[in-house]
Amino acid sequence: MNERELLMIPGPVAFDPEVLRALSAPARSHVSPEFIQTFGNVLRQLREVCLAPSAQPFVISGSGTLAMEMAVGNLVEPGDHALVVNTGYFSDRMALILERHGAEVTHLRASLGESPDADQLKRAVSERRYKVVTITHVDTSTGVLAPVEALLGALRSSGALSIVDGVCATAGEAFHQDAWGADVYLTASQKAVGVPPGLALLTVSPRAMEAWRRRKSPVRAFYADFAEWLPIHEAYEAGKPSYFATPPVNLIAALDVSLRQILAEGMSQRFARHRRMGTAFRAGWAALGLELVPRSAVVAANTLSALYLPGGVDAALVGRIRAEGVVIAGGLHPEIKGRSFRIGHMNAVNASDVLAAVGAVERGLLASGHPVSPGAGISAVQRVLTDTPAR
Numbered sequence: 001m002n003e004r005e006l007l008m009i010p011g012p013v014a015f016d017p018e019v020l021r022a023l024s025a026p027a028r029s030h031v032s033p034e035f036i037q038t039f040g041n042v043l044r045q046l047r048e049v050c051l052a053p054s055a056q057p058f059v060i061s062g063s064g065t066l067a068m069e070m071a072v073g074n075l076v077e078p079g080d081h082a083l084v085v086n087t088g089y090f091s092d093r094m095a096l097i098l099e100r101h102g103a104e105v106t107h108l109r110a111s112l113g114e115s116p117d118a119d120q121l122k123r124a125v126s127e128r129r130y131k132v133v134t135i136t137h138v139d140t141s142t143g144v145l146a147p148v149e150a151l152l153g154a155l156r157s158s159g160a161l162s163i164v165d166g167v168c169a170t171a172g173e174a175f176h177q178d179a180w181g182a183d184v185y186l187t188a189s190q191k192a193v194g195v196p197p198g199l200a201l202l203t204v205s206p207r208a209m210e211a212w213r214r215r216k217s218p219v220r221a222f223y224a225d226f227a228e229w230l231p232i233h234e235a236y237e238a239g240k241p242s243y244f245a246t247p248p249v250n251l252i253a254a255l256d257v258s259l260r261q262i263l264a265e266g267m268s269q270r271f272a273r274h275r276r277m278g279t280a281f282r283a284g285w286a287a288l289g290l291e292l293v294p295r296s297a298v299v300a301a302n303t304l305s306a307l308y309l310p311g312g313v314d315a316a317l318v319g320r321i322r323a324e325g326v327v328i329a330g331g332l333h334p335e336i337k338g339r340s341f342r343i344g345h346m347n348a349v350n351a352s353d354v355l356a357a358v359g360a361v362e363r364g365l366l367a368s369g370h371p372v373s374p375g376a377g378i379s380a381v382q383r384v385l386t387d388t389p390a391r
């Protein structure tokens with residue numbers, strides 16, 4: 001009965017059958033008129049999903065980490081100063097990539113479960129001139145949602161280029177790339193974008209493309225160099241065949257389907273649905289006495305819940321919840337790895353998923369010998385989903 005398991009991890013997520021059907025269709029030639037049309041549609045739709053009409057999109061075979069490395073590798077030159085707004089494990093990864101590309105990295109840190117705020121960032125960028133500032137939109141290890149609009153506002157007059165890692169956020173958490181002035185927004189296919197793993201996606205502002213053109217030294221990667229990919233993407237968007245490295249034609253066809261579904265829902269409706277489901281989850285956790293890793297609701301992601309294991313319950317809880325039919329994830333952040341667990345709620349997440357997941361957590365806790373009142377979490381979820389205040 002594996003196919004009846006509900007996959008609720010922070011990526012890969014459960015995929016829509018229409019998206020999966022595109023993967024199993026016969027492969028097209030990457031220079032066929034049909035595929036060129038599909039790739040062009042994907043690029044145009046990606047701009048709409050990121051609310052970035054002015055951006056240059058890139059769709060490359062690889063995972064989210066490649067998207068991070070492409071952003072860094074094309075914008076940073078050895079000796080450049082970079083500031084990492086650090087909210088967890090993936091901010092640390094961004095710092096490692098920056099260092100590998102020769103940047104001098106400074107961290108702006110907050111305590112675990114919190115995010116640096118706009119005032120702190122404003123102060124940091126007034127103390128030194130940074131070439132790039134990186135922000136993790138949602139850090140998947142802590143469930144912290146960075147106040148990204150305010151952080152980008154704090155950067156505006158500094159001249160620094162911003163790179164926002166949206167891998168656990170894009171198409172789930174509100175983001176208006178052009179209006180908020182983000183230079184690079186990047187993600188991967190397998191999280192809120194709703195396509196199996198294998199695609200790195202970026203939207204790059206004209207200002208960042210200009211900074212790349214003005215580099216003094218060549219990009220220190222061949223496969224990840226914008227110079228190789230820009231002509232290909234421009235050709236595909238203009239309806240012309242082109243080749244640099246073979247695109248994953250089936251994944252791109254699946255992305256076309258998923259982006260169409262996302263835009264049919266509408267970005268503001270989609271952001272609102274994720275917020276509503278996130279709120280319902282948080283009500284369920286509170287009713288079960290579970291503590292979120294994010295220290296306050298304003299920095300709590302709507303795309304996943306990172307929770308502390310309650311006292312006396314160990315990480316075997318994850319396996320007990322799986323036995324109840326819902327697949328969740330263990331901890332990731334090294335400081336709380338063995339003391340936390342995570343539930344993804346992005347892409348197609350709906351009311352049934354919230355009830356199923358919270359119900360499975362209740363049963364898993366009971367099976368772990370932890371006293372909860374059966375139905376307490378579900379009942380709190382239902383009050384949110386039906387707009388019924390607690391009595």
Ligand SMILES: *Cc1c(COP(=O)(O)O)cnc(C)c1O
Nearest residue numbers: 063064065090138140167168188
């Ligand atoms: C998952 C994730 C990544 C890494 O993506 P991969 O596809 O696993 O390489 C990077 N940043 C964030 C915020 C993520 O959630």
